[in-house]
Amino acid sequence: DGGITQSPKYLFRKEGQNVTLSCEQNLNHDAMYWYRQDPGQGLRLIYYSQIVNDFQKGDIAEGYSVSREKKESFPLTVTSAQKNPTAFYLCASSSPVLFRAAGANVLTFGAGSRLTVL
Amino acid sequence: QKEVEQDPGPLSVPEGAIVSLNCTYSNSAFQYFMWYRQYSRKGPELLMYTYSSGNKEDGRFTAQVDKSSKYISLFIRDSQPSDSATYLCAMSATQGAQKLVFGQGTRLTINP
Numbered sequence: 377d378g379g380i381t382q383s384p385k386y387l388f389r390k391e392g393q394n395v396t397l398s399c400e401q402n403l404n405h406d407a408m409y410w411y412r413q414d415p416g417q418g419l420r421l422i423y424y425s426q427i428v429n430d431f432q433k434g435d436i437a438e439g440y441s442v443s444r445e446k447k448e449s450f451p452l453t454v455t456s457a458q459k460n461p462t463a464f465y466l467c468a469s470s471s472p473v474l475f476r477a478a479g480a481n482v483l484t485f486g487a488g489s490r491l492t493v494l
Numbered sequence: 495q496k497e498v499e500q501d502p503g504p505l506s507v508p509e510g511a512i513v514s515l516n517c518t519y520s521n522s523a524f525q526y527f528m529w530y531r532q533y534s535r536k537g538p539e540l541l542m543y544t545y546s547s548g549n550k551e552d553g554r555f556t557a558q559v560d561k562s563s564k565y566i567s568l569f570i571r572d573s574q575p576s577d578s579a580t581y582l583c584a585m586s587a588t589q590g591a592q593k594l595v596f597g598q599g600t601r602l603t604i605n606p
Contacts, residue, residue, distance in 0.1 A: 380537075409592070416502055418582065418596040419538075432592070466537050483530075483594070485537030 378403045380486035382467050387491045389454070389461070397452045397489045399467035406471055408450035409483065412436060413464040422465075425450055454491060465489045497521050500583055500597030509606050513570040517583035517597045520564065524585040524595075527559050529568045532580045532599065541581070542568065573604045 380401045389395045401408065410422040421434030425444040439458025444450055454461045468483040500517045507513055515529075525546050530538035542557040544550045544566075550557045556569040566585070570577055583597040 382537075407592070416598055418498070418500070418598040419584075420596075421592070421594070424592045426592070434592075468537070482540055482543075483538075485539065487537050488535070 380467055380469055380484060382486035382489050384489060387489060389491060389493050391493055392456045394453055394455050397465055399450045399486060400448055401469045402448060403469055403484060405469035407469060409468040410442065410452045411466040411468065413466055461491055462493045463491060465491060495520060497595050498583065498585060498597045501600055502598050504601040504603060506603045506605060507573060509573060509575060509604055511573050513573050513602060515568040515581050515600050517566050518564055519585060523587035526586045526589060527566050528584040529557060530582040530584060532582060538582055575604045575606050578603045
């Protein structure tokens with residue numbers, strides 16, 4: 377089945393450590409996204425990538441880094457510079473083909489990774 | 495002021511009730527409107543979408559957009575316990591998903 381796989385599902389980190397969240401998709405989608413979800417805040421865009429080897433900052437990119445070396449993979453690193461990293465992180469993907477077919481911004485999400493800083 | 499406001503709830507209703515979920519927004523350029531449903535500890539999934547103003551119906555779900563009032567609604571008829579989830583509105587001015595703005599989400603519980 378096609379979909380997005382995020383790992384790990386739960387992650388604990390000590391202050392001052394960098395951690396990397398994995399996101400892999402087998403949907404052949406061109407674009408991939410990272411969102412952060414906090415209670416009462418909705419989803420906020422961290423980074424997005426429309427093609428391999430290219431990515432753009434979203435609304436809350438500070439303290440995060442990404443890479444897009446392969447179409448299928450878009451890992452997110454939460455660095456020690458992120459002041460409040462405890463959150464639920466969601467990876468998503470989309471395709472221009474889906475946009476044209478649906479006429480809408482169709483995002484497919486992974487199941488999320490919950491990061492807790494101890 | 496947030497671009498998109500959504501009452502976070504929680505909202506609890508009996509099974510079979512009609513549920514109304516709402517979002518208001520401030521950016522008059524928004525013209526693509528979506529509703530995502532998110533079950534506990536899962537990622538959101540697209541439920542419905544509309545372009546510009548008007549109504550759209552899909553089974554027990556109806557999405558309504560009133561651009562003059564900058565207000566969108568999702569109605570659920572004959573609500574079921576399986577509808578218990580968090581509902582997120584999302585909108586954008588362009589068709590590209592990178593410009594989506596999400597509401598805070600409303601947590602809904604349907605009681606048997």
